[in-house]
Amino acid sequence: xxxxxxxxxxxxxxxxxxxxxxxxxxxxxxxxxxxxxxxxxxxxxxxxxxxxxxxxxxxxxxxxxxxxxx
Numbered sequence: 001x002x003x004x005x006x007x008x009x010x011x012x013x014x015x016x017x018x019x020x021x022x023x024x025x026x027x028x029x030x031x032x033x034x035x036x037x038x039x040x041x042x043x044x045x046x047x048x049x050x051x052x053x054x055x056x057x058x059x060x061x062x063x064x065x066x067x068x069x070x
Contacts, residue, residue: 044069 048069052062 045066048057048062048065051057052059057065
């Protein structure tokens with residue numbers, strides 16, 4: 001008489017496990033620093049440094065933009 005009840009309880013256990021996995025994934029991504037403002041600032045400064053090193057911008061423009069980013 002259990003019929004589909006056994007299958008439902010198995011599916012019912014799958015949803016909480018899926019939610020726990022999702023929470024762990026989100027926590028890992030946030031702790032990894034990929035969403036931090038600080039890493040974006042450093043990335044912008046790295047790009048600015050590269051552009052200055054390649055000669056794409058002048059020293060004056062480099063200093064001005066660096067002040068803005070900090």
